[in-house]
Amino acid sequence: MSRTNPDDSDAALAARAQKGDRSAFNLIVRRHQEPLYRFIRRYVGDADEAYDLLQETFVSAWQALGRYDPARPAATWLRRIALNKCRDWGRRRGVRGFFYGARALDETTEAPEASADNANEIALTRLDRAIAALPGQLKEPLLLTAFEGLSQAAAGEALGISAKAVETRVYRARKLLAEALKADGLDVDES
Secondary structure, three states: OOOOOOOOOHHHHHHHHHOOOHHHHHHHHHHHHHHHHHHHHHHHOOHHHHHHHHHHHHHHHHHOHHHOOOOOOHHHHHHHHHHHHHHHHHHHHHHHHHHHOOOOHHHHOOOOOOOOOOHHHHHHHHHHHHHHHOOHHHHHHHHHHHHOOOOHHHHHHHHOOOHHHHHHHHHHHHHHHHHHHHHOOOOOOOO
């Protein structure tokens, strides 16, 4: 097998990984794990759950390498797998809550008392929880545009909706976030 070059494209690495080159796939993982983790963490609002879902994402990606289209960016393909894992997680969580009376994630963990050293971390934790609590149809366009940097058109394509629908949903998501964060005692600039 040829030696893995860190400058190889994701498509070239995926082609080698399809032939069994695990080092090529490991390089894909290293390239994409941080942004995928941030995306998942914001979706689910819990670091441990996000880490587990990240692992599931890469396991699924490895198993689905034969379906990867090298003409499309690997980041988009991986994000789609991660989004599906997050949706599955949300459904499982809802079913568990219904059948077992499990409390919602945001009800089970309380933020520590604020101090000068951890005030930013507390604010980010509250933001993550508020984002995780958004309905999926609002959360997904917000995450893809505001945090992943996709255009409204690209986010719409990824979600199967129009760019205008993305714009509307992002507006509604930001409004709900501002209300939730204000209720949580955080000062929010609504612009």
